[in-house]
Amino acid sequence: MNRTIIQTEQLTKRFGEKIAVDGLDLRVEAGSILGFLGANGAGKTTTIRMLMGHLHPTGGTVEVLGSDPWQQNQSQRQKTAYVSENMDIPGYLTPAAAIKLNRRFYPDWDQALAEKLLEEFELRSVGAYRSLSKGQKRKTCILLALCQNAELLIMDEPASGLDVTARRTFIRQVLEIACNEGTAVFLSSHLLSDLERTVDRVTLLDEGRLILNGHLEDFKVGIRKIHFDVPVSLEQIAEQFKVIRYKKASEVETVVTVLDYDEQRFDAFAAEHSGTENARCYPMNLEDMFVELTRKSEAKVQLP
Amino acid sequence: MNKSILQIELRKILPFYITALVVIISYVLFWPKPLMAGDGIIATAGFLQGFIITWIVFRDAPAVECFLFSRGITRQRLFWNRWWLVAVLMILMLIIAAAVISAGLRCLIFVNGPWHPMVKWYELNILWPLGLASVAGVSVRLFLLLRDRFLKPDKMLSTIRRVWKYILLVAAVGSAVLLGRVIPHMEIAIDYLLIASFYVAGLLILSTATARSCFLNMEIHT
Amino acid sequence: MYIHIDYNSGKPILHQAVEQIKWQVVSGKLLPGSKLPSIREMSRTLQINPTTVVRIYKELAHQGVIVLRQGQGAFVSESSQKQSKPEAVEAIRDSVRAALVEGLRLGLEKDDLDTLMNEEYHKIKANQDEPDNHSD
Numbered sequence: 001m002n003r004t005i006i007q008t009e010q011l012t013k014r015f016g017e018k019i020a021v022d023g024l025d026l027r028v029e030a031g032s033i034l035g036f037l038g039a040n041g042a043g044k045t046t047t048i049r050m051l052m053g054h055l056h057p058t059g060g061t062v063e064v065l066g067s068d069p070w071q072q073n074q075s076q077r078q079k080t081a082y083v084s085e086n087m088d089i090p091g092y093l094t095p096a097a098a099i100k101l102n103r104r105f106y107p108d109w110d111q112a113l114a115e116k117l118l119e120e121f122e123l124r125s126v127g128a129y130r131s132l133s134k135g136q137k138r139k140t141c142i143l144l145a146l147c148q149n150a151e152l153l154i155m156d157e158p159a160s161g162l163d164v165t166a167r168r169t170f171i172r173q174v175l176e177i178a179c180n181e182g183t184a185v186f187l188s189s190h191l192l193s194d195l196e197r198t199v200d201r202v203t204l205l206d207e208g209r210l211i212l213n214g215h216l217e218d219f220k221v222g223i224r225k226i227h228f229d230v231p232v233s234l235e236q237i238a239e240q241f242k243v244i245r246y247k248k249a250s251e252v253e254t255v256v257t258v259l260d261y262d263e264q265r266f267d268a269f270a271a272e273h274s275g276t277e278n279a280r281c282y283p284m285n286l287e288d289m290f291v292e293l294t295r296k297s298e299a300k301v302q303l304p
Numbered sequence: 305m306n307k308s309i310l311q312i313e314l315r316k317i318l319p320f321y322i323t324a325l326v327v328i329i330s331y332v333l334f335w336p337k338p339l340m341a342g343d344g345i346i347a348t349a350g351f352l353q354g355f356i357i358t359w360i361v362f363r364d365a366p367a368v369e370c371f372l373f374s375r376g377i378t379r380q381r382l383f384w385n386r387w388w389l390v391a392v393l394m395i396l397m398l399i400i401a402a403a404v405i406s407a408g409l410r411c412l413i414f415v416n417g418p419w420h421p422m423v424k425w426y427e428l429n430i431l432w433p434l435g436l437a438s439v440a441g442v443s444v445r446l447f448l449l450l451r452d453r454f455l456k457p458d459k460m461l462s463t464i465r466r467v468w469k470y471i472l473l474v475a476a477v478g479s480a481v482l483l484g485r486v487i488p489h490m491e492i493a494i495d496y497l498l499i500a501s502f503y504v505a506g507l508l509i510l511s512t513a514t515a516r517s518c519f520l521n522m523e524i525h526t
Numbered sequence: 527m528y529i530h531i532d533y534n535s536g537k538p539i540l541h542q543a544v545e546q547i548k549w550q551v552v553s554g555k556l557l558p559g560s561k562l563p564s565i566r567e568m569s570r571t572l573q574i575n576p577t578t579v580v581r582i583y584k585e586l587a588h589q590g591v592i593v594l595r596q597g598q599g600a601f602v603s604e605s606s607q608k609q610s611k612p613e614a615v616e617a618i619r620d621s622v623r624a625a626l627v628e629g630l631r632l633g634l635e636k637d638d639l640d641t642l643m644n645e646e647y648h649k650i651k652a653n654q655d656e657p658d659n660h661s662d
Contacts, residue, residue, distance in 0.1 A: 031576070049524065055524070056523060080374075087367055087374070088371060089371050090315065101311060104308045175569050193533065197531070197573060198575060200578055217578065217581065220536060285536045
């Protein structure tokens, strides 16, 4: 069993009347890259801030690298790297100067990698941070996090504003880090196509609540959109499958999204209720899944 | 690591500090009347510069705050780094003022004035209001750190907020009373100054403790 | 060794990779006994998660396509014919049936299906007999 890097139990955060994060149970093990997904305002950033010891939980517990983030000592803090899209380094620093400044905080700093990324991100001969473009700023912050040799990399929308080449470099480095023993990556992003290949686990948050948590590959195996050309009732399908969306697309057409698709069960069901020729199923990539699970519409069925 | 923090802080504070230093030292150098313990101008200037310097050092742009507080450093360490920087800056200002007076520079400037060399050791008394007021300024600003940060809605801490407002009030009134007593009675100022020193020292310890507690517990909303 | 992953198909990376590696073994591109890339190398080359690579290798080992040797890495299995003919037939019966059902549903006839089988068979065989086939 791999070491637990992040563990939360019924983690909750309230801002006055508003519940931003509601009873979140999360576990990230070493060797894992977790994709933390959710629409804007779903509670992702709030959760991340609680992981970083920037916000106090209103309820529940959070443990990062084995301890409460608010109680960590220096060497424990040095093991976490953080990038956020709201983060800026002091404006007068050039990327090269920022590296010099930042490396003093981290005894395991990888200067060779820093030099390499400085070249690849084209940040060697640019000016002060305050004069850089949004993309260059992001690249600088990402660089500072990637070279830390951290055990835990927490990233909140790190790649927003990055061009394709930079994103590729970024993904490449994240995967390298994940290959290191005992490290974990916690990544929140809207760039689902990037996440698709990078993450092994996904956690989906909707209005502060966890609605999906597990291995991406397992979800892909089980999630299907099924089109029936004949009417099929929700009760009938729900008997056989875990339904998360059900919609009568027209007088006869029924569209259903299920989580636990299985070829044999589907063939049997189709044969019995609709006829095999009237049922077609379609797999979904991460983006499709995300939209399907978070889209607000009356076609949604209460998740089990 | 301290070097990195120092670099960032100095960059933030040096412009204002140099300005304040120039203003205050100019006063010390060029003020034609004798410098005495009951100097209201220097006390005000000292209070303001202490207050503002502390304000600048302990404040960050939200995005930079997010960066700083996520570095591999404890908040405790960051707090003390900043606190000691402010202390050193205050002490430095006092030392420079003392040096200017002790070096007899005023005597050189006011060589034709009615107050010749004998006066200069007495003029070192200016360090009292400068020092006390600066420390008072620092303390008040440290207190206000609590108000700034814990003003975020959080029911549990509103009690603490209420209590500290009274202490703040008492401190402010007490400082005013003491300094009010000091200024008109320059010749017996020494006794009052010693009392004031103890008072201000107490203020500093209290305000440092609360500021530190606030610093360690405050939420970062960036 | 190169594998192409189609991220838009919704088909799990695991399945795509396992199929393609099996194809490479069957077609002789990967010789028996040859060493597969390390987990890190695979992750680097394909730019996919190392945990996924681990799963791919585990699945291939489970299916007997490769063997995992402690401390040394993953190697293509030496002998390809471990099972008897009847067992091998049963192993693929389900996949063949599924393909036939789909073909018939789409309106193909027996001749079409025969032609298809032959085409695919000859493709694989052609790759196997190429004089310059190495494993990467």
